[in-house]
Amino acid sequence: MRQLAWNLALVAVSGFIGMVAWESLALLPMVVALPALWTMARGRWAAFAVAGAYYLAVSRGLITGTATYFDAGIAYGTAIWLLAGVALAACWGIAWTDNLAQRPLRAFLALLATTVPPVGIVGWASPVVAAGALFPGWHWWGLVAVVALMLAMVWRPWLAGVPVVWLLVSPLTATATPLPGWQGHDSQLEYRGGADLAGAFRRQRHWLDALEDAPAGVHVLPESTTGPWTDTSASLWRSLPSGHRVLMGGTVMAGDKTDNVVIDYQGGEGEVVYRQRIPVPLSMWRPWQDGSTRAHWFANPVIEVGDQTVAPLICYEMFLTWPVLQSVAAGADVLVGMANDWWASETSIPTIQQTHIAAWGALFSLPVVTAINT
Numbered sequence: 001m002r003q004l005a006w007n008l009a010l011v012a013v014s015g016f017i018g019m020v021a022w023e024s025l026a027l028l029p030m031v032v033a034l035p036a037l038w039t040m041a042r043g044r045w046a047a048f049a050v051a052g053a054y055y056l057a058v059s060r061g062l063i064t065g066t067a068t069y070f071d072a073g074i075a076y077g078t079a080i081w082l083l084a085g086v087a088l089a090a091c092w093g094i095a096w097t098d099n100l101a102q103r104p105l106r107a108f109l110a111l112l113a114t115t116v117p118p119v120g121i122v123g124w125a126s127p128v129v130a131a132g133a134l135f136p137g138w139h140w141w142g143l144v145a146v147v148a149l150m151l152a153m154v155w156r157p158w159l160a161g162v163p164v165v166w167l168l169v170s171p172l173t174a175t176a177t178p179l180p181g182w183q184g185h186d187s188q189l190e191y192r193g194g195a196d197l198a199g200a201f202r203r204q205r206h207w208l209d210a211l212e213d214a215p216a217g218v219h220v221l222p223e224s225t226t227g228p229w230t231d232t233s234a235s236l237w238r239s240l241p242s243g244h245r246v247l248m249g250g251t252v253m254a255g256d257k258t259d260n261v262v263i264d265y266q267g268g269e270g271e272v273v274y275r276q277r278i279p280v281p282l283s284m285w286r287p288w289q290d291g292s293t294r295a296h297w298f299a300n301p302v303i304e305v306g307d308q309t310v311a312p313l314i315c316y317e318m319f320l321t322w323p324v325l326q327s328v329a330a331g332a333d334v335l336v337g338m339a340n341d342w343w344a345s346e347t348s349i350p351t352i353q354q355t356h357i358a359a360w361g362a363l364f365s366l367p368v369v370t371a372i373n374t
């Protein structure tokens with residue numbers, strides 16, 4: 001009974017961290033305690049449950065969000081939620097060992113497995129993202145430092161108190177770096193998905209009217225702004241005021257599949273400059289089905305916009321670790337995130353999304369420009 005109570009307490013703490021830590025950068029350092037909780041678990045199944053509680057708590061918005069997206073019942077949303085959480089928790093369960101000397105290496109492998117593809121394509125809320133809150137401005141060394149700290153906690157769990165002491169002694173001072181001449185635009189516009197051409201026309205007219213009086217510069221608009229990018233859409237944007245450059249989301253056909261893209265529009269011409277690397281599995285990426293969004297796993301990590309090298313992140317990519325690290329390694333000096341969170345407006349998902357990209361910006365001292373539709 002004592003062992004059961006101990007394991008249940010660890011599960012409860014892990015779930016609590018998953019519930020609250022992603023609400024802000026100030027709370028994010030809590031997530032580095034996950035490996036310490038994992039190593040304190042008494043048995044493989046307990047370790048699995050500890051990790052599962054964390055991932056399921058973070059991704060709780062999927063239950064209602066997925067049901068809304070598919071216009072399906074809560075049972076469907078719950079199934080998707082459990083599938084992703086179990087996949088991530090399984091990495092930690094498999095990695096657990098009763099050999100204490102091997103646990104740091106096993107923990108490192110679990111972190112790696114939940115960060116990079118294939119499991120990393122559902123790798124929400126990786127604890128390594130806390131590097132941006134604990135070590136802002138440390139760049140790649142901050143990533144090394146946070147991994148080293150977590151592995152040290154596996155060896156000595158009491159070190160989980162280090163992030164708390166660190167924040168008390170050195171409060172978080174990371175702030176978003178302004179990028180002159182760039183502006184991200186959030187919105188609350190209706191979106192029904194699919195080939196809603198009338199809705200796409202209304203959204204585009206909204207933005208053209210809104211940009212009429214905006215200062216010249218680079219304007220970032222949300223994912224799905226244009227809907228299907230066609231010759232009609234391109235002609236509509238020819239009324240864009242002179243001196244404006246717009247980065248906006250849209251879709252293009254690719255045979256019987258689609259690409260979720262970023263369009264760069266300026267001077268009367270629009271060009272597809274980015275194709276989403278990791279669309280949402282199952283809801284968008286369904287390679288066995290016509291109409292699926294294609295995944296360009298390792299392609300186009302950066303684009304050039306004027307004199308800036310931009311890391312474009314479309315919606316789901318803002319939750320993951322791999323796309324950001326790939327873009328930063330390719331020389332990105334700006335993070336641009338665009339999302340259409342209409343399906344998740346009443347959930348924790350938009351806040352978690354913003355915390356993710358803010359943490360990466362803080363870690364690598366990069367400006368962050370976002371445009372979110374809710």
